[in-house]
Amino acid sequence: MTELLAVRDLTLGFRTDAGLARVLDGVNLTIDAGQVMGLVGESGCGKTTLARAVLGVLPRNAAEIAGGEIVFKGRDLLKFSPGALARDICGRAITFIPQDPYGSFNPVFTIGTQIMEIMKWKSPRRVTGHWSEHAPLLGPYPAERRRADMETVVALLDAVQLPQPAQILRKYPHELSGGQRQRLMIAMALLPEPDLVIADEPTTALDVTIQAQILGLIRRLANERNVAVLFTTHDLGTAYEICDAVTVMYAGQEVESAPTDRFFAAPAHPYTGKLLASLPRHDGEVAGIPGEVPNLVRPPGGCRFHPRCERASEACRSGKPPAEMLDPGHSVRCFHPVRPAA
Amino acid sequence: MSPILDIRGLSRHFPIHGPFGRQVGAVRALDDVSLQVMPGEILGLVGESGCGKSTLGKTVMGIHRPDGGEIRFDGVDIAALEPRAQRAVRKHLQYSYQDPGASLDPRWKIGRSLHEPLIIHTTLSTEERTRRVADILRAVGLPEGHLDLYPHEISGGQQRRVGLARILTLHPKLVILDEPTSGLDVSVQATVLTLFRELRQAFNLTYMFISHDLAVVRMMCDRVAVMYLGRIVEIGPTDQIFETPRHPYTRSLLAAIPRIGGKRITVDFWLKGEPPDPGNLPSGCRFRTRCPRAEAVCAQEEPALVAIGLQHAACHFASEKPA
Numbered sequence: 121m122t123e124l125l126a127v128r129d130l131t132l133g134f135r136t137d138a139g140l141a142r143v144l145d146g147v148n149l150t151i152d153a154g155q156v157m158g159l160v161g162e163s164g165c166g167k168t169t170l171a172r173a174v175l176g177v178l179p180r181n182a183a184e185i186a187g188g189e190i191v192f193k194g195r196d197l198l199k200f201s202p203g204a205l206a207r208d209i210c211g212r213a214i215t216f217i218p219q220d221p222y223g224s225f226n227p228v229f230t231i232g233t234q235i236m237e238i239m240k241w242k243s244p245r246r247v248t249g250h251w252s253e254h255a256p257l258l259g260p261y262p263a264e265r266r267r268a269d270m271e272t273v274v275a276l277l278d279a280v281q282l283p284q285p286a287q288i289l290r291k292y293p294h295e296l297s298g299g300q301r302q303r304l305m306i307a308m309a310l311l312p313e314p315d316l317v318i319a320d321e322p323t324t325a326l327d328v329t330i331q332a333q334i335l336g337l338i339r340r341l342a343n344e345r346n347v348a349v350l351f352t353t354h355d356l357g358t359a360y361e362i363c364d365a366v367t368v369m370y371a372g373q374e375v376e377s378a379p380t381d382r383f384f385a386a387p388a389h390p391y392t393g394k395l396l397a398s399l400p401r402h403d404g405e406v407a408g409i410p411g412e413v414p415n416l417v418r419p420p421g422g423c424r425f426h427p428r429c430e431r432a433s434e435a436c437r438s439g440k441p442p443a444e445m446l447d448p449g450h451s452v453r454c455f456h457p458v459r460p461a462a
Numbered sequence: 463m464s465p466i467l468d469i470r471g472l473s474r475h476f477p478i479h480g481p482f483g484r485q486v487g488a489v490r491a492l493d494d495v496s497l498q499v500m501p502g503e504i505l506g507l508v509g510e511s512g513c514g515k516s517t518l519g520k521t522v523m524g525i526h527r528p529d530g531g532e533i534r535f536d537g538v539d540i541a542a543l544e545p546r547a548q549r550a551v552r553k554h555l556q557y558s559y560q561d562p563g564a565s566l567d568p569r570w571k572i573g574r575s576l577h578e579p580l581i582i583h584t585t586l587s588t589e590e591r592t593r594r595v596a597d598i599l600r601a602v603g604l605p606e607g608h609l610d611l612y613p614h615e616i617s618g619g620q621q622r623r624v625g626l627a628r629i630l631t632l633h634p635k636l637v638i639l640d641e642p643t644s645g646l647d648v649s650v651q652a653t654v655l656t657l658f659r660e661l662r663q664a665f666n667l668t669y670m671f672i673s674h675d676l677a678v679v680r681m682m683c684d685r686v687a688v689m690y691l692g693r694i695v696e697i698g699p700t701d702q703i704f705e706t707p708r709h710p711y712t713r714s715l716l717a718a719i720p721r722i723g724g725k726r727i728t729v730d731f732w733l734k735g736e737p738p739d740p741g742n743l744p745s746g747c748r749f750r751t752r753c754p755r756a757e758a759v760c761a762q763e764e765p766a767l768v769a770i771g772l773q774h775a776a777c778h779f780a781s782e783k784p785a
Binding site for chain 1: 510511617618647648649650651652653654655656674675676677678680681682704714715717718719720721722723726727728729731733734736
């Protein structure tokens, strides 16, 4: 399989009043074309920051990128000019499904207006190199392209199983339910025919039955259209449902990455093991993880999990463990990984 | 044993106002709900958002006034009491809010928030209160230094603990936990759930556990009530509900939980559509518009809760063996 996205040693921080918060510390992540990659971790572990860094929408005045590269289809996104990034990548080759379908629409415009606004600028039919790119406000929207785009929109709304697409386009966001809005968000993310969709916890705001429907939809559409998905979630069950491979992050470091089946069957990093043991089980036994997520302004040295890890040794305190390949596709950053009893 | 909480035929309707303030309909948030909670048990209340589970909790607490039915707490109908008498009962009946961060005053230190319920409900002196606050803080596993912190300075899991401490200082008998683990990470959720169990032992509590997370409910509760659009559609012992669900809605809820290591639900999840508008319910059984089993009788008659062993289900086909 071809590598679509490769994040290599990405290190960045946010300037805060207390100092520089080191939110990502040498993160590595690769996604193949058409792969659904789960990015799992607790709140504050940097998964949303990583997703935003890939999308290029980090706040420019507060974020400080210290090193690393984000290679998308062979080109480093960090070296793009903001204009080129906005024109060719953001919302075109890489699109976004937000967590909150309620706050993501403008309440004063109809759904149709908002979708056609995307299509005007990001439609795959749009000719690049037109003079209007330099004067966006004067940009025309030729009637012919508009008609063709409209047909695509209606067809896609049908594909995300929204009843009566033509009527929905005339409605306002408040007239739709949360599940319907999230379906629209998925449709809007797929309309520009992207190579990569970043889905930031797209089902946390939804009920379980709707979540099951939406997950099935994302999975099916991603497979049909050969779109890669970076799916961030804090719910391991959701990750199991939809992902081909899973990467776990802890406090700004990626700790383990493996194909889904292997990840759940043989977790190698102590943190992954503890995370899986925290899930509620039928027999009532449940183990949490003692301690707190570290402060990112003054993070612990070496492996950032060592203060909460019972396998920690002197080596863990002094240096960050290198990525070790346990199996094809299964890498772990730990000096003392849990090895399956063979 | 007599139930600590006995709810009979409870209704709560929210009016829908049209132009000029005319009432044009009602959202039937609770419609003829009956259930009992035994002393010492944990009753789970599950359902999708908008099904009325929080309204039920709040109506029991007296935050909403019921439109019909009675709520008997320790044998007394509390809905019919005078406000002053209700306040005395509320000491034994406490409600833990969904978002602990928002339910703590951001300008008050944790210590002051913990003293407040004691000032309102008891006549203890300042030293006695301080001692009681220190005790409760230890019981919920917070260091004493936290008394001088503001709510924003502590984590979500700790805020949850403070919220509990505030309730437990009054030594209530029944605690209504409204989505006690929503917004928490799994590792924190696990420690909070363990804490709920320990506190139940230590303080001899009864919980009403409102949640939409069925995995947590299965782990925590003795009995479960499933709600759909203002009605209880199934109620019974946890094991039976999870192993032999009788109502098609319960079955679909259970089928929707992602199960690690099991079959992937996304392949063949069968429940289509979304709940109908609660202000404009379908005739007969409320679930029939989404139910794969629905027949003509479902559109005409609203099924009542019928007993099948220890389970009760409101479905015309409840006694059939599930496929």
